[in-house]
Structures are given as C-alpha cells and as structure tokens.
Amino acid sequence: MNAPTAVSHLVPEFHPRPVPQALIDALQSRFGAQCSTAAAVREQHGRDESSFEVPPPAAVVFAEKTQDVADAVALAAQYEVPVIPFGVGSSLEGHLLAVQGGISIDLGRMNKVLSINPEDLTVTVQAGVTRKQLNDEIRSTGLFFPIDPGADATLGGMSATRASGTNAVRYGTMRENVLGLEVVTASGEVIRTGTRAKKSSAGYDLTRLMVGSEGTLGVITEITLRLYPIPEAISAAICSFPSIEAAVRTVIQVIQLGVPIARVELIDHHTVRMVNAHSKLGLREEPMLLMEFHGSPAGVKEQAETVQEIANEFGGNAFEWATTPEERTRLWTARHNAYFAAIQSRPGCRAISTDTCVPISRLADCLLDSVKEADGSGIPYFLVGHVGDGNFHFGYLLDPNDPREREVAEDLNHKLVSRALNLGGTCTGEHGVGLHKMDFLVTEAGTGAVEMMRTIKRALDPKNIMNPGKIFSL
Structure with missing residues (x-):
C-alpha cells in the first residue's frame, strides 16, 4: 500500500461561499433569539479541539426540536449555504470548522431522553443528549450505555463520527450500538432509518450509512441505542511495566486468549507523569495498563487472575485494585483528563x-x-x-x-x-x-471506493451544503 507522498493537510483549504444577508434575515425572522450572529457565539462554534484555525460560521441557530433543524436546513438549501452540525465541540479532526463558510446548527438544546424500553434494552434520545446525561437518567433501570470516548460528547456527535472509546473492546463502537436514526436531509426533509428491532433485512442499511458520515449527508436529530445490564461485579486494576513493549505484549496475549476484558488502556510514562501533576495522583511513572473487568463476582475474579498471570510473565508489577465506584471513577477520570493534563504540561x-x-x-x-x-x-x-x-x-x-x-x-x-x-x-x-485524514482515506480505501462515496454524497446532497470539505473534496 502506498502512503501519500506529501505531509497531509498542514493547513486546511478555506474557500468561503457567500452567505446572503437575505438568509440571515430569514433565519432571524424564523428563529428570533434562537439565531445569533454575535462574534463570541460564532467563534465558539467555529473551533474544536483540533489545532486548525478557520474563520467562524456566519450565524448559529440553536435548535430546540427537529422541525427547527429542518427549517434551518431548508432555508440554507434555498440559498445554497453550508450547514454544519454542532454538539459540544469536542471533535479532534476539524469536523465542525466552517472551511466553506455557512451556518452552524447547535443541537445542544435537543437534550431529551424520549423513551426508555428496559424490557427491550433500548432507548431513544434527541441528538443533544450527552453520554453522561443518558447514563444518569437510566441508572434506575439497571441498564447503562457503554460507549465512552472520554469527552462527555453528545450522542448525535458520537453517531456522526462513529465514536468508540474505552469500552469498545467488549461492547463495540457506535456502529454496533445504533439501531435507528431520525435524520434531516440536505433538502430539509425528515427521514427515519432502522427500528427498535435487533436486526432487519429491509432494504439498504441507511443507519450504517449515516453513522460515521460526519454530518456530510444529513443532520442526525434522534438516535435509538442498545443498552446493557449494569454488570453484577466490576473491578478495575492498574499494573506498571518495565517497558511499553511489555505492556503491549501483555495486551496481545490477553486478547488472543479470549479473556473478555471490558477495558484495557495503555498509558505511557510521559502521560502518567502529566496525569499525576494534573490530577494530584501518585501513580508510578512507568508504562501502565489500566484495566476493568465486568461480569459475575466469580467471572471477574477469574478474568483478573488470568490477566495478572499474563502480566507477571512480561514483568508487570505493582498490581493495584480499585473495587469501589469512587476508586474506579477517580482512575478513569484521570485517564479521561489525559488530554487536558498534556495541554497543561x-x-x-x-x-x-x-x-x-x-x-x-x-x-x-x-x-x-x-x-x-x-x-x-x-x-x-x-x-x-x-x-x-x-x-x-x-x-x-x-x-x-x-x-x-x-x-x-x-x-x-x-x-x-x-x-x-x-x-x-x-x-x-x-x-x-x-x-x-482526507489524503489518508484515499490511500486506505482506494480511489474507486472514495469516488463511490462522492457519488452517494452528490446524490443525497446535490448542492454540497452538508458540512462540505470534510472526509473528501468534491
């Protein structure tokens, strides 16, 4: 496989399209105080956690229901102006930047859990619900949603980027856990994909098409998700290693032996040092695995003992256990804050x-x-x-x-x-x-596959208004 020959996207291309005052006037007429052109609001919606600097969108619409999204998209389509969905701004690859100008649609106010079906292990939420909010609201049912990318991202954003995270080794990614969607298309039409059933052979799999489309095919407004029973027993452990190689070899053997570990995170010694300083911890400043085991008490014990034996073979030492929720939360919070710990370093x-x-x-x-x-x-x-x-x-x-x-x-x-x-x-x-990663997508998928993606994009978004300039260029 041939790698790209040039360093990929040192600076993103910026080709703004005109945003007519007539569109701004129409948005303000339709949305009133829900539409803002204030510089501070626009700048907040024109940056994410990437290092790119791009001018902000021309306006921000704060959607409160699906019809708001549909009306905003329909107006943008009328004037052929780009539309960029916004959750909480935690993306890392420039997903929400207005590289072609346009308007931002903030879905943060669409934050209702619409229906919980514990007997079917499903839930339907609006796109602005965050993963922490969802788990807080369903805790009394004995169920939880396991996908944990670290940031308290919205479930709409997590679906759009096909997020995963620390629990993916056991529970999969958003791809495996989204059953159905409500989506506003590039024309402002509202469609539904999928059902609450666990499987279907009915037609094209539009749910999987939209999951991971990064806002380039439509705006996700509702999501139906799989839920899981809260494990009877949960145990977390940390283990230090003499080298990164020893830690990685341990993980490879654990997975190849089929141990159903729920989480296994590698943290190098630089990051441990940063986390210690940021979170006031006293972790050994060596390469480390942070692990979690889910299941019955006997099953968790067996998993942990097996992993500890494997770790010992590779020089793992100082196994420390965190069995209370408070201890586990402290460890995982420190891990999730690694990015901010690094920035502060x-x-x-x-x-x-x-x-x-x-x-x-x-x-x-x-x-x-x-x-x-x-x-x-x-x-x-x-x-x-x-x-x-x-x-x-x-x-x-x-x-x-x-x-x-x-x-x-x-x-x-x-x-x-x-x-x-x-x-x-x-x-x-x-x-x-x-x-x-636009150049790398071509290398990975091939020009034929990327051209097929472009064909889908052109068919569903002929005016190229849905988050243009992302994934591939047209």
Missing part, C-alpha cells in the same frame, strides 16, 4: 492529536516504531491507547507560533498513519476523517 501549546487502529497481532510493531520516532523528534507528546482493539492515540504538543514544530508533528503523524495502513490497519480508529 506545556502552557500555550496546541495538540495535534491523531489515532490509528491495527490488527491486534501488529500492535507492537506499529506502536514501538512510532514511539521511537516520537522520542527522536524532540517534540513533547503523550500516548494513550484503547489497545484491546488495536487502537491508540498520539498527541504531539507544539508551539502554535513555530511552523517548524508543526511540520515535525505532521511528519510524525504522516509516518504513524502510513505505518498503520501498511500493517493492514486504518487511518483512524475513532476520531474520524474530518479535515486531517
């Missing part, structure tokens, strides 16, 4: 955060060579990984005013992703393509 920096995913058998090959390159670059970085499914993340911490550092960081990203592709992996395991 170098004041004023920006992070180029990237992820790849490879077959589990090639994880060590991909990860160790990438660590060696990062260590030799002189660029500070952090490394975390949902390594149970071969997915890991590098964050390169750069001075935004130093073009050389950006070039070095992008070169590291280029080499990392190219390596993953050559090992049979993917350019992104969960962040999505957005702006940053």
Whole structure:
C-alpha cells in the first residue's frame, strides 16, 4: 500500500461561499433569539479541539426540536449555504470548522431522553443528549450505555463520527450500538432509518450509512441505542511495566486468549507523569495498563487472575485494585483528563492529536516504531491507547507560533498513519476523517471506493451544503 507522498493537510483549504444577508434575515425572522450572529457565539462554534484555525460560521441557530433543524436546513438549501452540525465541540479532526463558510446548527438544546424500553434494552434520545446525561437518567433501570470516548460528547456527535472509546473492546463502537436514526436531509426533509428491532433485512442499511458520515449527508436529530445490564461485579486494576513493549505484549496475549476484558488502556510514562501533576495522583511513572473487568463476582475474579498471570510473565508489577465506584471513577477520570493534563504540561501549546487502529497481532510493531520516532523528534507528546482493539492515540504538543514544530508533528503523524495502513490497519480508529485524514482515506480505501462515496454524497446532497470539505473534496 502506498502512503501519500506529501505531509497531509498542514493547513486546511478555506474557500468561503457567500452567505446572503437575505438568509440571515430569514433565519432571524424564523428563529428570533434562537439565531445569533454575535462574534463570541460564532467563534465558539467555529473551533474544536483540533489545532486548525478557520474563520467562524456566519450565524448559529440553536435548535430546540427537529422541525427547527429542518427549517434551518431548508432555508440554507434555498440559498445554497453550508450547514454544519454542532454538539459540544469536542471533535479532534476539524469536523465542525466552517472551511466553506455557512451556518452552524447547535443541537445542544435537543437534550431529551424520549423513551426508555428496559424490557427491550433500548432507548431513544434527541441528538443533544450527552453520554453522561443518558447514563444518569437510566441508572434506575439497571441498564447503562457503554460507549465512552472520554469527552462527555453528545450522542448525535458520537453517531456522526462513529465514536468508540474505552469500552469498545467488549461492547463495540457506535456502529454496533445504533439501531435507528431520525435524520434531516440536505433538502430539509425528515427521514427515519432502522427500528427498535435487533436486526432487519429491509432494504439498504441507511443507519450504517449515516453513522460515521460526519454530518456530510444529513443532520442526525434522534438516535435509538442498545443498552446493557449494569454488570453484577466490576473491578478495575492498574499494573506498571518495565517497558511499553511489555505492556503491549501483555495486551496481545490477553486478547488472543479470549479473556473478555471490558477495558484495557495503555498509558505511557510521559502521560502518567502529566496525569499525576494534573490530577494530584501518585501513580508510578512507568508504562501502565489500566484495566476493568465486568461480569459475575466469580467471572471477574477469574478474568483478573488470568490477566495478572499474563502480566507477571512480561514483568508487570505493582498490581493495584480499585473495587469501589469512587476508586474506579477517580482512575478513569484521570485517564479521561489525559488530554487536558498534556495541554497543561506545556502552557500555550496546541495538540495535534491523531489515532490509528491495527490488527491486534501488529500492535507492537506499529506502536514501538512510532514511539521511537516520537522520542527522536524532540517534540513533547503523550500516548494513550484503547489497545484491546488495536487502537491508540498520539498527541504531539507544539508551539502554535513555530511552523517548524508543526511540520515535525505532521511528519510524525504522516509516518504513524502510513505505518498503520501498511500493517493492514486504518487511518483512524475513532476520531474520524474530518479535515486531517482526507489524503489518508484515499490511500486506505482506494480511489474507486472514495469516488463511490462522492457519488452517494452528490446524490443525497446535490448542492454540497452538508458540512462540505470534510472526509473528501468534491
């Protein structure tokens, strides 16, 4: 497989389309105070957690119901102006940036849990519901929603980017856990895909088409999700290792032996140091696995003992257990704050955060060579990984005013992703393509497959108004 020949997207292309005053007037007439052109509001909706700088959208519409979204999209379509869905702004690859101008539709106020069906293990929510909110509201049912990307993202955004996270090794990704959707199309029409049934052979799988489409085919307004019983027993543990290789070899053997571990996170020694400083912890500053086991008390005990035996073979030591909810929450909160801990470790920096995913058998090959390159670059970085499914993340911490550092960081990203592709992996395991991985998508999927995606895009969005300039160019 041939990697791209140039460093991918050092600066995104910015080609704004005109936003007629007539459209702004029409939006303000329809939405009143729900439509804002204030600079502070527009700027908030014109940036995410990526390092790209792009001018903000021309206006922001705060949708409160599906009809609001439909009316806003229909007006934008009338004037052929881009529409960019917005959840909480936690995306990492420039998904919500207005690279062609346009308007932002904020779905944060659409935050109702519409129906809970505990007997069927399903729930239907509006797109602005966050994962933490959902789990708080359904806790009394004895059920939970397991997909946990770290950030308290909206479920609409998680569906649009096909998110996964720490629990994916056991429970899968959004792809496996979204049963149906309500979507506003590029013309402003409202359609539904899927049902609450566990399976269907009826027609094209439009649900899977929309999950991962990153807002380029429609605006997701409702989602029907799978739920799971809260495990009878949950136990978490941390284990330090003499090297990253030892930790990774442990994970590979755990997965290949079929141990049904729920979570297994790799944190390198740099990141442990950053997390200790940020979260006031005293973790050993060595490569570490943070693990969680779900099941019956006997099953959890058996899983944990098996993993501990494997870890011992690779020099794992200082197994520490967290069996109370408070202890587990403290550990996982520290892990989820690793990004912010890293940012604070170098004041004023920006992070180029990237992820790849490879077959589990090639994880060590991909990860160790990438660590060696990062260590030799002189660029500070952090490394975390949902390594149970071969997915890991590098964050390169750069001075935004130093073009050389950006070039070095992008070169590291280029080499990392190219390596993953050559090992049979993917350019992104969960962040999505957005702006940053567009060239790599062509390398991974091939020109024919990407052209098929373009054909679908043109058919469903002939005016190219749905989050244009993301995933691929037209």
